[in-house]
Amino acid sequence: MSDQPDKETKTEEPTEKKIRDAIEKGNTPTSKEASVLATFLAILLIGSFATVTGARRLVSGLSGLIDDAGGFTLGNGADALLLTHALALEAGRFLAPIVATLAVAGLAAAWFQNAPRIVGHRIKPDPSRLSLLKGWQRLFGIQGAVEFGKALLKFGAISLIALLLLRANEAGLVNAMFSDPSALPETILHLAMRLLSGICIATIVLVAFDLVWARVHWRQNLRMTRQEIKDEHKQTEGDPLVKARQRSLARDRARNRMMAAVPKATLVIANPTHFAVALRYDRDETAAPIVVAKGQDLIALKIRQIAEDNDIPVIENRELARSLYASTEIDRMIPPQFYRMVAEVICYVYSRKMEKVV
Structure with a gap:
């Protein structure tokens, strides 16, 4: 038999010390959907402000190479290295705002849920994480079922939004096939932004639900037995007999x-x-x-x-x-x-x- 108490015997709410110890060990309620929403919002922000400007800057920077490709000497490895540096610099100027925006969005999503802290306990090797039985329980347990339900909900919401959006813009998409090809990228970008905006709105509802569920599930996992509360009281206050x-x-x-x-x-x-x-x-x-x-x-x-x-x-x-x-x-x-x-x-x-x- 396992020495760990069953969840059925953990009927008491966690004490302040139990919660504080869990947070210090890095065990905090976290919603994965909040990070997904932050990523979508960052992509929406990038598409609205950075993509067009960055693309124009990239094209302008590379126009010299495109228009006068023969003007670059590639006689030796040093010339190739200089060309590579020039291309990498232009690409870096284009990608740096995008990467920075995504990184800031990810950090903001994490900080919004829990205060940042350095926890060495989380990076220590733990053989129990390699257990097939525990992995199976995570996949097919309550948490796995909830994650599967959220995935279905996201897939259904995105599919429905995409279908409605495509139907609403069906005439415009058909006309774009017969319009100036130079206007096609802008049309695709506009449609993608509208699609992403709808996905963000749907994701907000899912994030609100997931934040509540994450905290409820976290407190349920921290529940204690009456014996654990007595033992903790002895540790903090001392044995009453002593x-x-x-x-x-x-x-x-x-x-x-x-x-x-x-x-x-x-x-x-x-x-x-x-x-x-x-x-x-x-x-x-x-x-x-x-x-x-x-x-x-x-x-x-x-x-x-x-x-x-x-x-x-x-x-x-x-x-x-x-x-x-x-x-x-x-x-x-x-x-x-x-x-x-x-x-x-x-x-x-x-x-x-x-x-x-x-």
Whole structure:
């Protein structure tokens, strides 16, 4: 059995990462008909503007050779090379605009569909592309049937347009047989341009359909199974079990650091068993007391135990302990709204210390 999941199990739409990875590998929705339309439009443009002008320029450039063929010396290979260069230059001047227009049209059709990018993955040898079975599936699968249908549609449209056009110009074509032969090329060019214009109009409809089909078929091929989505989520976000374990370890380390800081506290404000907040205040260090530890239930009892073991005063104030626990953060100064209440508690602690000294 194949390890690849069947298309029937790929019921989920592709994720953004799946789409992004496919595009980076050069797997993008592409319509071949768009390139065909671009080629037809380029030929139409060439026939309308470049062909007549280019042909006249070519004839003018070669008129010297045609009118005075004996004026060219062909005594040795150098003379033949010069003649070849002259012919190639004239032919190049005639063909360069045509080739450039076709190239620009092809590139524009590709850029219109997808942003250009360099993808080395697409040019790497892939033995699977030589598989006869996969080739057979491409020819006779859904994609092959669609391509065959498009080919039939194009053939039918071109045949119908050509038939209608020839019938419409039947009288003109018959008269051209008895007219001046010098006018025949212009007649043929005019008829060809009309035929090509009709083909372009028909092709636009086909391209619109093909663009939609290419994108729909592309997304269908990128569909994922639920297991693939879970695996991708693990790769991007991490395994939930591992992340939970990491959070637990981080909490344990933070709790241990917090407990290690309790012996440095100035006092602990507690709600007898539910809340405990350890504060450190040194007027030379900070402008307000700093929360070095806080906890609830078992952690609160642990903070009280460490404070008592280190002779740190524990002051029971239910409302203040609960409010400090809810409104403060570790290693941060207490909010200004608690300055007065905490100052009264600190003054009380200092006064008790002074009484013990006396």
